[in-house]
Amino acid sequence: MFRTMCVATLATLASAAHANDLGDPHLNIIPRTAEEVARIAEVTSTTLDFSTAQKFEENSAGAATVRVRNDANAFSDPSGNISFDKELDFKVGNGLFRKVWVSSPSSTLASDGLGPLFNARSCQRCHIKDGRGHPPENNDDNAVSMFLRVSVPGSAEHDIAEIEDYIATAPEPTYGEQLQDESLAGIAAEYRLQIEYTEIEVPLSEGETAYLRAPTYTAADLGYGPFAEGAMISPRIAPQMIGLGLLEAIPAADILALSDPDDKNNDGISGRANIVWSKEFDRPMLGRFGLKAGNPTIQQQNAGAFAGDIGISNPMFPSPAGECSNEQPACHALPHGDKDVRGFEIDQAGLDLTAFYSRNLGVPARRDVNDPQVLRGKEVFYTTGCISCHQPNFVTHRLVDQDEQSFQLIWPYTDMLLHDMGEGLADHRPEARATGTEWRTPPLWGIGLTEQVSGHTFFLHDGRARNLLEAVLWHGGEAQAQRDAVAAMPAQNRADLIRFLESL
Numbered sequence: 001m002f003r004t005m006c007v008a009t010l011a012t013l014a015s016a017a018h019a020n021d022l023g024d025p026h027l028n029i030i031p032r033t034a035e036e037v038a039r040i041a042e043v044t045s046t047t048l049d050f051s052t053a054q055k056f057e058e059n060s061a062g063a064a065t066v067r068v069r070n071d072a073n074a075f076s077d078p079s080g081n082i083s084f085d086k087e088l089d090f091k092v093g094n095g096l097f098r099k100v101w102v103s104s105p106s107s108t109l110a111s112d113g114l115g116p117l118f119n120a121r122s123c124q125r126c127h128i129k130d131g132r133g134h135p136p137e138n139n140d141d142n143a144v145s146m147f148l149r150v151s152v153p154g155s156a157e158h159d160i161a162e163i164e165d166y167i168a169t170a171p172e173p174t175y176g177e178q179l180q181d182e183s184l185a186g187i188a189a190e191y192r193l194q195i196e197y198t199e200i201e202v203p204l205s206e207g208e209t210a211y212l213r214a215p216t217y218t219a220a221d222l223g224y225g226p227f228a229e230g231a232m233i234s235p236r237i238a239p240q241m242i243g244l245g246l247l248e249a250i251p252a253a254d255i256l257a258l259s260d261p262d263d264k265n266n267d268g269i270s271g272r273a274n275i276v277w278s279k280e281f282d283r284p285m286l287g288r289f290g291l292k293a294g295n296p297t298i299q300q301q302n303a304g305a306f307a308g309d310i311g312i313s314n315p316m317f318p319s320p321a322g323e324c325s326n327e328q329p330a331c332h333a334l335p336h337g338d339k340d341v342r343g344f345e346i347d348q349a350g351l352d353l354t355a356f357y358s359r360n361l362g363v364p365a366r367r368d369v370n371d372p373q374v375l376r377g378k379e380v381f382y383t384t385g386c387i388s389c390h391q392p393n394f395v396t397h398r399l400v401d402q403d404e405q406s407f408q409l410i411w412p413y414t415d416m417l418l419h420d421m422g423e424g425l426a427d428h429r430p431e432a433r434a435t436g437t438e439w440r441t442p443p444l445w446g447i448g449l450t451e452q453v454s455g456h457t458f459f460l461h462d463g464r465a466r467n468l469l470e471a472v473l474w475h476g477g478e479a480q481a482q483r484d485a486v487a488a489m490p491a492q493n494r495a496d497l498i499r500f501l502e503s504l
Contacts, residue, residue: 024252025281025297028400040395043409046387050379053369060445060504061246062396062408066362068449075130075242075446075453079360079404086360086404093357096350098124101310103184104337113337113345115311116187117180117324119147123302123354126238126309130361131454133238135195135215135463143193146463147309148179148219149234150227151429163275163284167430172231174224174327178308179233187330188223197464202473206491210473214424215464224328232436234427235462236291240453242446243412244289244298245359249396249405250416252286258391258415269388269478271417274440276432279303279316288416291461292431293440299355306354312345313337320345360404363445366411368503377500380493384485389441389478391415413444413504422476425460437477448502468501469494 032040047054059065064079078090099111100121106112120126126133126145133145154168171177175190183189197213204210217235219227256273263270274287278296287293295301303316311322313336324331337345346354368374381387390413399406418438428436439461447468451457457467465471475483486494 024397025248025278025285025299026397026399026402030398030400032398044393044395046382046392050375050382052375056409057411058366058369059409060366060411061243061363062410064246064360064362064404064408064410065365068364068367070452072129072131072453072455074364074449075240075361077362079245079362082360082404086356089353089356090360093353093355096123096346096354097127097357098122100125101312101345104335106337109337113312113320114184115180115182115322116184116331116334117190117322117328118182118311119178119180119309120144120182121310123305123310127241129453130241132240132450132456132458133463134454134456134458135235135237136193143181145238146193147181147236148191148193148217149177149236149429150175150179150219151177151232152228152230153232160277160284163277163433165433166275167433167435169232169430171325173228174325175222175227176308176323176325178323179219180308180311180323183223184334187328187334190223191219192221194218194220202487204487204491204494205489208491208494210469212470212473213464213466215462217462232427232429234429237458237461237463239291239442240446240450241358241361243363243410243443244361245402245405246363246396246408246410247288247412247414247416247443248298248359249399249402249408250394250410251397254394255286255416259417267385267388268481269385269419271389271415271419271441271478272433272438274418274431274433286416287432287434287440290431291439291442292434293416293418294431294434298358299351302354302358303351306346306351314344314346314351315348316351318344359402363410364449366503367448371499371503373496373499374503375500376493377496377498377503380489380497381500384489384497385482387413388482389415389417389419390444391441411445414441417441419479420477421474422478422480424474424476427461444501444504446504448504468498472497 063081066077066080101114103114104112135146136143150172151169154170158168158170160166179190196216200212202210259273261272274293275284276287278285285296289295289301303314306312306314307317308323313320320336321332393411396408418434420437421439426437459465459471
């Protein structure tokens with residue numbers, strides 16, 4: 001049932017993990033020795049002892065772990081091992097992350113360039129307190145931390161020959177790859193997000209009942225005419241920001257070692273790597289970030305968000321009109337903010353500082369790791385097979401230039417791979433190699449602090465789950481057996497499982 005990385009496989013793959021490999025964006029990696037590989041295999045092996053917490057388990061992010069705060073800023077501290085000198089870079093990056101952009105022309109030249117179409121005026125307005133976004137809860141609540149991606153089936157010109165099994169898609173001819181529900185004065189917004197829910201009753205063991213809400217999404221009030229034939233939409237809420245630099249520092253070889261696309265071990269789990277095109281390195285790379293692992297690096301994820309979410313041009317996405325298409329001429333005709341000394345509305349230095357901030361948002365320490373109920377819940381989580389996708393731990397690369405992420409034992413509870421989650425969660429919109437039913441396993445660290453940080457308990461890619469149990473019960477596809485086991489297990493075991501998740 002459990003997937004583990006054997007020493008031989010790790011030794012072979014780790015030797016190949018370098019800057020020119022399929023997925024490691026770091027240029028200064030110190031290769032692991034054979035002794036280190038053996039040690040890593042030992043510390044990341046699956047435990048069979050649930051009587052006490054494992055060694056170092058409390059430190060979710062290794063030395064980068066931060067103390068647990070009791071307020072909404074629990075996700076906003078820098079890496080626990082950051083140097084005093086680098087704290088300044090973190091604070092400047094935080095300033096850029098929180099910056100409220102304004103339209104052009106403006107006297108504040110460093111902050112103009114918003115839109116003309118956008119979803120939010122700053123990164124922080126989607127990733128509030130660096131936490132998780134949420135769907136609109138009522139007619140008075142806007143969708144500032146949620147939007148719809150959109151695309152149409154691609155043709156041969158959209159294929160990427162260097163990526164095997166790539167599923168070609170193309171931007172929707174009028175609306176691009178993302179729908180923006182805000183706009184500057186004088187032009188129409190692209191749409192209004194409309195969600196309708198249907199309640200589904202789910203019987204559980206011992207007479208208990210859960211209720212799931214199945215969403216139907218509509219891009220209402222389209223501002224530029226109907227979609228092209230075959231348009232595919234996908235809802236996304238802003239994910240939490242913690243621990244991203246550590247996820248980027250996991251050796252690609254270690255992630256690929258967990259991949260089993262043909263389910264050769266017959267455990268019903270067939271995780272696949274998403275391989276995407278890196279604009280930064282101009283080659284295929286392992287997808288790590290985004291709900292379908294559609295971006296290979298933090299830098300590309302951030303640059304795309306500046307362009308798509310806020311309409312801010314940058315060296316990687318240089319269009320001054322952001323995501324405006326050729327079918328939206330009024331959008332292109334408005335003034336933009338890229339004709340001053342910056343060159344772009346945010347320059348490379350700004351991107352680098354924002355990436356540094358994103359890379360170093362610290363992961364809070366685990367709580368109550370030796371609480372008896374937490375330990376029982378951990379045993380349920382492991383023995384039910386949840387760790388077949390939610391890989392508990394990794395050891396990051398040795399990095400010459402990033403002490404904060406270098407050679408840390410981390411506990412993110414993700415394998416970083418794509419899994420078929422069934423029709424219930426399907427968006428039927430491919431992304432690179434990811435099919436319409438596949439999603440990347442989300443990291444679970446910090447999930448128990450969601451309500452404290454974000455003020456809600458909405459989970460999954462679109463926030464449809466109103467609590468952790470609902471999130472589990474939405475699992476299907478490869479996780480159907482685990483979902484059914486949770487529904488059928490004694491009620492106390494379910495409670496213990498949720499208590500364990502709340503400790504992460």
